[in-house]
Amino acid sequence: MQQKVLKIKGMSCASCARAVENSVGKLNGVVSAAVNLVSEKLDVKFDENVTDIADIIEAVKKAGYDVDQEPDGRFAEILVHVSGMSCASCANTVEKAVKKLPGVKDAVVNLVSGIAKVVYDPSVTGMRNIKNAIEKSGYGVSKIEQGKISQDETERAKKEAASLRTKLIVSAVFSIPLFYISMGHMLGLPVPGIIDPHMHALNYALVQLALVLPVIITGRRFYTVGFGRLFRREPNMDSLVAIGTGAAFVYGIYAVMMILNGNDEYAGNLYFESAGIIITLILLGRYLETLAKGRTSETIKKLMGLAPKTATVIKDGRELVIPIEEVQVGDIILVKPGERIPVDGEVVEGRTSVDESILTGESIPVEKNVGSQVICASINRNGTIKFKATKVGEDTTLSQIIALVEGAQNTKAPIARLADVISGYFVPVVIVIAILAGAAWYISGESAAFSLTVFISVLVIACPCALGLATPTAIMVGTGKGAEYGVLIKSGEALETAHQVNTVVFDKTGTITEGKPVVTDIIPAGRLDETELLRLAASAEKGSEHPLGEAIVSKAAEKNLELYDVESFEAIPGHGIISHIHGKDVLLGNSKLMGDRSIDIKGREDSGRLAAEGKTAMFIAVDGELEGIIAVADVIKPGSKKAVEQLRKMGIEPVMITGDNLQTAQVIAKQAGIDRVKAEVLPGDKANEIKKLQEEGLKVAMVGDGINDAPALAQADVGIAIGSGTDVAMESADIVLMKNELTDVPVAIQLSKRTIRNIKQNLFWAFAYNVLGIPIAAGLLHIFGGPLLNPMIAAAAMSFSSISVVTNALRLKRFKPHHIN
Numbered sequence: 001m002q003q004k005v006l007k008i009k010g011m012s013c014a015s016c017a018r019a020v021e022n023s024v025g026k027l028n029g030v031v032s033a034a035v036n037l038v039s040e041k042l043d044v045k046f047d048e049n050v051t052d053i054a055d056i057i058e059a060v061k062k063a064g065y066d067v068d069q070e071p072d073g074r075f076a077e078i079l080v081h082v083s084g085m086s087c088a089s090c091a092n093t094v095e096k097a098v099k100k101l102p103g104v105k106d107a108v109v110n111l112v113s114g115i116a117k118v119v120y121d122p123s124v125t126g127m128r129n130i131k132n133a134i135e136k137s138g139y140g141v142s143k144i145e146q147g148k149i150s151q152d153e154t155e156r157a158k159k160e161a162a163s164l165r166t167k168l169i170v171s172a173v174f175s176i177p178l179f180y181i182s183m184g185h186m187l188g189l190p191v192p193g194i195i196d197p198h199m200h201a202l203n204y205a206l207v208q209l210a211l212v213l214p215v216i217i218t219g220r221r222f223y224t225v226g227f228g229r230l231f232r233r234e235p236n237m238d239s240l241v242a243i244g245t246g247a248a249f250v251y252g253i254y255a256v257m258m259i260l261n262g263n264d265e266y267a268g269n270l271y272f273e274s275a276g277i278i279i280t281l282i283l284l285g286r287y288l289e290t291l292a293k294g295r296t297s298e299t300i301k302k303l304m305g306l307a308p309k310t311a312t313v314i315k316d317g318r319e320l321v322i323p324i325e326e327v328q329v330g331d332i333i334l335v336k337p338g339e340r341i342p343v344d345g346e347v348v349e350g351r352t353s354v355d356e357s358i359l360t361g362e363s364i365p366v367e368k369n370v371g372s373q374v375i376c377a378s379i380n381r382n383g384t385i386k387f388k389a390t391k392v393g394e395d396t397t398l399s400q401i402i403a404l405v406e407g408a409q410n411t412k413a414p415i416a417r418l419a420d421v422i423s424g425y426f427v428p429v430v431i432v433i434a435i436l437a438g439a440a441w442y443i444s445g446e447s448a449a450f451s452l453t454v455f456i457s458v459l460v461i462a463c464p465c466a467l468g469l470a471t472p473t474a475i476m477v478g479t480g481k482g483a484e485y486g487v488l489i490k491s492g493e494a495l496e497t498a499h500q501v502n503t504v505v506f507d508k509t510g511t512i513t514e515g516k517p518v519v520t521d522i523i524p525a526g527r528l529d530e531t532e533l534l535r536l537a538a539s540a541e542k543g544s545e546h547p548l549g550e551a552i553v554s555k556a557a558e559k560n561l562e563l564y565d566v567e568s569f570e571a572i573p574g575h576g577i578i579s580h581i582h583g584k585d586v587l588l589g590n591s592k593l594m595g596d597r598s599i600d601i602k603g604r605e606d607s608g609r610l611a612a613e614g615k616t617a618m619f620i621a622v623d624g625e626l627e628g629i630i631a632v633a634d635v636i637k638p639g640s641k642k643a644v645e646q647l648r649k650m651g652i653e654p655v656m657i658t659g660d661n662l663q664t665a666q667v668i669a670k671q672a673g674i675d676r677v678k679a680e681v682l683p684g685d686k687a688n689e690i691k692k693l694q695e696e697g698l699k700v701a702m703v704g705d706g707i708n709d710a711p712a713l714a715q716a717d718v719g720i721a722i723g724s725g726t727d728v729a730m731e732s733a734d735i736v737l738m739k740n741e742l743t744d745v746p747v748a749i750q751l752s753k754r755t756i757r758n759i760k761q762n763l764f765w766a767f768a769y770n771v772l773g774i775p776i777a778a779g780l781l782h783i784f785g786g787p788l789l790n791p792m793i794a795a796a797a798m799s800f801s802s803i804s805v806v807t808n809a810l811r812l813k814r815f816k817p818h819h820i821n
Contacts, residue, residue: 351385460795477810590619686711
């Protein structure tokens with residue numbers, strides 16, 4: 001099974017997206033096909049043994065659209081200089097020869113420059129095959145240049161906006177005087193006598209015709225695409241505009257012919273201004289919509305621009321500045337203060353603090369020493385370090401984040417299904433309503449001009465675009481905003497489900513707690529003070545691999561204590577250790593070890609208290625006398641209690657699940673503020689416990705480390721993996737938290753709630769607009785003595801509908817999580 005993402009060109013509304021999905025979905029072997037109208041991307045899953053990417057591209061073309069490129073960079077582009085061509089037939093021959101190659105998506109030959117541009121899938125074919133195909137056609141390849149297709153969507157958006165802006169200006173230059181001439185005399189504005197409709201009706205009509213023609217030509221895409229879709233029986237938004245303005249223009253031509261025959265009364269209803277203003281307003285709407293849509297993916301663009309273009313690599317003792325593409329795993333890279341980390345790696349020399357906020361949302365710089373991991377695009381603050389590259393290119397954390405967020409933005413939320421179903425029938429139904437409404441008014445005795453007004457108004461006020469934009473715009477902004485806070489949401493479905501969660505289950509170890517034991521208490525019981533107790537214990541344990549021993553050694557290192565040499569060492573499994581240090585016999589272990597060595601620990605109330613607090617007490621005796629107690633425990637993270645409090649404020653019940661005994665589990669749960677505990681649960685049974693909660697009718701989110709908790713994360717309605725900032729592609733999770741902090745769990749749920757609320761607002765507006773607008777355009781108000789909707793106002797309303805939906809989605813960019821004071 002394969003999954004591909006293709007860039008689709010030529011779509012303008014939800015009906016277009018539906019047409020592509022239907023065409024591709026009909027192919028044998030295609031499991032699913034989902035189109036994101038905002039990003040213009042098709043996400044398709046298919047069985048490569050039944051169909052291939054070429055069939056899918058062909059299906060898209062049969063639907064009336066084209067495939068531009070794969071956003072994930074799998075398509076490459078090469079430019080080759082072809083020699084020996086002399087005419088268009090030569091160029092055509094080269095194109096056909098190259099296009100026949102498996103894996104070639106497109107080939108275009110420029111006869112004037114002699115350059116052939118070939119877009120192909122590197123996993124299927126390559127330069128050698130392309131060169132051979134050209135040479136077999138009888139031509140030579142004298143110059144080769146190869147490169148990747150640019151992934152920068154910004155340039156494409158700029159070009160599209162620039163093109164629409166030019167069309168808008170041209171259209172406005174002609175439609176504004178057209179509107180003035182056609183309506184000026186009605187509004188009492190001065191109009192030259194030579195084009196006065198009462199005295200010179202023919203001049204009046206011909207001037208309007210001359211002004212509307214450039215507007216029609218500027219908006220010709222509406223007609224080529226719109227009627228093309230109509231003839232394929234898959235009409236879209238362009239079809240509605242084409243029919244409406246086309247009908248107005250044709251009626252205007254008919255009126256001009258009637259005026260030529262002496263029927264000057266037709267000068268009052270030319271409809272040229274309606275066609276011109278409608279096209280201008282729709283171009284204005286599309287231009288503003290394009291600008292707004294470009295802002296929905298600003299986060300991705302920002303992330304893509306973070307990675308440095310070069311890296312300073314140490315080779316043979318020299319510093320070499322090389323392009324980032326040439327960095328290889330294992331290279332030693334030098335990073336100075338103020339520079340960005342070029343790739344992921346591990347520090348091998350130096351110490352510094354690194355600002356990882358742009359990737360993890362963590363505002364406090366993170367200290368980095370030898371052995372620490374550094375992340376691509378983070379900023380080195382104050383020290384010079386050398387690190388070994390461990391992940392480069394598409395494997396870096398930054399690339400994974402971009403791929404993950406883009407993947408989420410190309411998915412659909414279940415809430416969008418109703419809009420998808422309606423949009424599939426929307427345009428044909430609107431056309432039928434327009435015809436019926438116009439015919440009904442004409443039959444009722446109204447004039448042809450009146451009926452045409454109704455017909456045009458119904459067509460141009462209908463807006464399937466708003467339906468198609470309602471969900472993807474909000475998802476794109478929402479997932480992008482999540483990435484800014486270090487919350488990576490993998491799909492639209494996860495985004496929607498998260499807002500319904502009413503129970504959050506936390507794994508204990510490594511999720512609520514730090515995941516590793518630390519020294520919590522040092523209690524002297526004899527002649528030695530805390531420092532000397534810790535020094536002796538750490539000296540005894542420094543060769544130990546036991547987690548409790550490592551915790552003691554780490555505490556001593558934290559206090560910069562110089563340890564003693566150990567003269568002898570013996571580990572007693574299940575009891576502790578016996579060692580000879582600095583001329584003293586040192587025992588470190590549990591009560592069993594003390595009892596076996598006849599060391600009196602009775603009367604030590606501290607041990608019972610520590611046990612009640614979920615801590616492990618280790619007794620230390622020197623030369624047969626008890627000297628103190630060192631307690632070690634897996635403490636809860638600083639943000640665990642805050643996260644639980646925030647969830648409770650949101651009406652969500654927290655639950656803790658662990659394999660520990662009930663007493664220890666209840667101690668930790670109490671510290672975190674959790675009442676409901678599921679203890680002594682084996683790793684394999686955690687999924688069953690989640691299932692039991694779901695059987696109670698609860699919507700459950702499971703929070704774990706994404707590795708040991710994989711089955712439980714998969715069973716939960718929403719699986720949330722809490723990571724360390726580098727492992728972002730945890731397969732079993734629906735949401736990945738870049739920071740190792742539970743306070744991001746309520747942030748993810750808050751973002752989901754805000755995004756789904758935004759989607760519902762968009763869908764309500766899109767449905768309400770069409771439900772109210774179409775009847776008004778059909779003349780509902782006129783039946784009760786109200787006004788008849790002018791087609792130009794209908795066009796303005798339609799444009800405003802799409803813009804309002806995108807603008808509303810952009811409000812999500814102001815999202816800020818609620819924190820506890």
